[in-house]
Amino acid sequence: MKTFSFRTSEDSISFKDYSELKKYGLPEICFTGRSNVGKSSLINAITNRKSLASTSNKPGHTRKIFFYNISRKFMLVDLPGYGYAQVSKRKIEEISQLVFLYLTKRTYLKKVYILIDSRHGFKESDINFLEFIKSNNITYQIVFTKTDKVSHKEREKLIQGIQFHKLIKNNNPFFTSSKTKLGIKDIKKQIINILSENG
Numbered sequence: 001m002k003t004f005s006f007r008t009s010e011d012s013i014s015f016k017d018y019s020e021l022k023k024y025g026l027p028e029i030c031f032t033g034r035s036n037v038g039k040s041s042l043i044n045a046i047t048n049r050k051s052l053a054s055t056s057n058k059p060g061h062t063r064k065i066f067f068y069n070i071s072r073k074f075m076l077v078d079l080p081g082y083g084y085a086q087v088s089k090r091k092i093e094e095i096s097q098l099v100f101l102y103l104t105k106r107t108y109l110k111k112v113y114i115l116i117d118s119r120h121g122f123k124e125s126d127i128n129f130l131e132f133i134k135s136n137n138i139t140y141q142i143v144f145t146k147t148d149k150v151s152h153k154e155r156e157k158l159i160q161g162i163q164f165h166k167l168i169k170n171n172n173p174f175f176t177s178s179k180t181k182l183g184i185k186d187i188k189k190q191i192i193n194i195l196s197e198n199g
């Protein structure tokens with residue numbers, strides 16, 4: 001198995017229009033989910049950087065697609081969050097279009113991690129998004145975030161929810177915390193496997 005360091009020396013490159021998106025010729029792994037779920041924080045935890053990806057407690061912070069070149073081997077991609085109502089309708093449409101085109105057209109995309117806040121579980125916007133992902137045959141995996149904020153009991157409840165919901169049955173979700181670093185090593189291991197499988 002090949003090993004990769006998850007270091008990045010360069011800063012991010014961001015795009016707000018699909019037509020501007022560069023072709024890097026490198027495999028891409030992307031993170032998506034509702035606004036404020038912890039996408040940018042997870043990228044920081046994976047790359048072991050405090051503020052590579054800009055984070056905020058204000059939902060709707062990331063409004064463009066951000067690419068992080070990791071050791072010139074692959075790209076980690078931070079997508080704008082969905083399910084956030086506090087931006088204008090036009091802005092939501094622009095962002096949705098960008099995310100839609102990226103997810104459906106990008107041939108370099110190898111995996112989509114869908115993040116779910118452990119405190120809130122699946123919301124209607126998550127279910128709609130999952131339906132879209134499944135109907136487009138996009139490879140995805142569920143990642144529960146902010147597990148440091150929930151009790152063991154609440155975590156068990158989340159697991160039971162997964163068993164029962166047909167959309168995510170057998171998806172083997174990750175349980176993570178960008179604060180305690182729970183599950184970060186496991187995601188990194190899986191990314192290395194995906195990259196090995198893709199040559």
Ligand SMILES: Nc1nc2c(ncn2[C@@H]2O[C@H](COP(=O)(O)OP(=O)(O)OP(=O)(O)O)[C@@H](O)[C@H]2O)c(=O)[nH]1
Pocket residue numbers: 034035036037038039040041042054055056057058059060061062063080081082145146147148149176177178179180
């Ligand atoms: N306790 C705790 N807080 C977290 C964790 N991950 C993220 N947060 C906090 O949650 C807030 C949102 O985190 P972001 O990483 O900016 O979330 P995002 O999904 O990128 O948000 P948008 O860019 O707005 O879509 C910030 O205040 C983070 O500090 C975690 O694992 N544990």
Ligand SMILES: [Mg+2]
Pocket residue numbers: 039040041054055061062078
């Ligand atoms: Mg963000």
